[in-house]
Amino acid sequence: MSAPLDDATTTHTTETTAMTLIEARNLRKTYRLSKTNRVEALRGVDVRIEAGEMVAIMGPSGSGKSTLMHLLGLLHLPDAEDGPAPEIRFGGRDLGRASDGERTRARAREMGFVFQAFNLVPVLSAQENVALAGEYAGVPGRRARRAAEEALALVGLSGRAHHLPSELSGGEQQRVAIARALVNDPAVVFADEPTGNLDSARTAEVLGLLRDLNRTRGQTFVIVTHDPDVGAACDRIIRMRDGLVVGEEVRLANAA
């Protein structure tokens, strides 16, 4: 009687730690635009991202949602002064004060990024753009190219692999960017306004793709967005205002 119970508790605790992908605490960030002009972009934020979740970070301009994504994505470091020590636990490791090299390595191997402006390298073909992320993660050239082909197939762009970004539509370019984010099978993909430059038909297309990748592959997504439709498609919405988290909504209808 007691043995199964013990097992259950053990299983339960391991599961919660394994399920939590990112746990961040005490995130503060102040940007000094000039000597006198300081912007408090984040004023103490705690955030937890579960593995397999599709989370939206929403809020008005200047609410700190992009800054939060930059910190979680290890593109910037949180402020360590003037308050309790910040922490960004990623798969158990605290990377909140890691060196540039360590953070770059984590970005290359364990994270994917999708930006509003697509941000593909203009002189590289779709396939080369995707393979580039593989190479930066240390995958040898031929394997990176094969992985790129698979990732492009996943976003339905196999036929456009050898086109330059300038030869692709906005929606197609964003799908290439998503393929690039997925090519290393990352633990999490951060997307900053991924539909911000797309019309409503393309928005629905890209959103459907993200939703599908989340459902079928369990891909974790953290999406910064203005768009209520994007928020509505996510499992959970973190709402921000003036550099603080002001609310959370869990959308049971979407949660798997």
Add this chain to the structure above:
Amino acid sequence: MRLLRNLSRRKLRTGLTVAGITIGIWALVVFSAMAAKIDALVQGGSRYYADKVLVTDGTVAGFGMPMQLAAGDQIAAIEGAEVVVPSVSLYAEELQGGVSLGNASQVLGTPAGADQGRETFVVGLTAGRELTAADEGTDVAVIGSDVARQRGLGVGDTIRVRGRDFTVVGVMEPTLTAPDTTISVPFTTAQRLLHDGLPPIVRDQVAAAGLVSQFIVYPAPGSDPEALAREIEATVDHTNAMTGAEFDETVGASLAVFNTIVVGIGLISLVVGGLSVVNTMAMAIAERTREIGIRRAIGARRLRIVREVVTEAGLIGLIGGLTGLVLGTVVVLLANEAGRPTGTILFELTPSTAAFAVAFATVLGMAAGLVPAWTAARLDPVEALRHE
């Protein structure tokens, strides 16, 4: 390969950068070739005059007053003068009072074997044979490489010198210096040519067989050429004796000044070319700030960015260097070809100049790319992504 394709997709920027490097390297190649030619002339002279004393007529400053063959016996009697070789030299064409900047062809005659093996400045042959004592009295010639090239002559052909036809029996190998423009003929034949060229009043008073332009004196081993030269000037009337050290001081020094000017121009073009490379490279990289931001964001390490940019910059430098070398070579060849009829060969493009120019362009490109690459790699990726 992929790098080349990337460059070709950035045609305008790559083209402009390559053009900038090309101009700099072109100037470098042309001026270096000029400096190399001058240097070769000086070096050749320096080597020729080393370990010997050249005795010429000292009555008139300048060139060309003949001496008497008998003076050779006076010189030979001086202690320390081991071997005395009489020599006749004159321009292949009678000059109309003008002075040629380059090396106008010279006719040279010395008795074959008279140096008794003491001459160290030996020019080999690419075809035919040397002149021998048996050639005395006949109209045969061994010609320099430039003379052969310029007039399209080989062994068996006929060359016309001062109205006389000579049969070419040998062609000398290139030396980059005086022998290239020289026509060697038997000693007595040269004496006759010299005699024929004298003003009538002088000609009637001397016999051709007694004429000499200069004496080449080889000092006894261990003796001081400088002291020998002074002794010759003191003992033999109207002589001017020059040693290798004096040549280096006078001729060498004046040519060295000219050489410094040419090299200076080359260096200035190098600096100007170099700065234009640095400028275009910095611009090219600044234009790609955003792209570098993307690469950093998706996980490119700083060193990798620097490596990629520097490799690309080096490749641009290499392409520019090769183009500049080709254009410079064309200019050098055309200029030399144009100057050949008058004997004005101003350029000598050596393999080491060519190799240096290309290597310099490559290294310059890489160096020019290094600082902006490092700056760009250190940029905050988020900041770089906002860059338009």
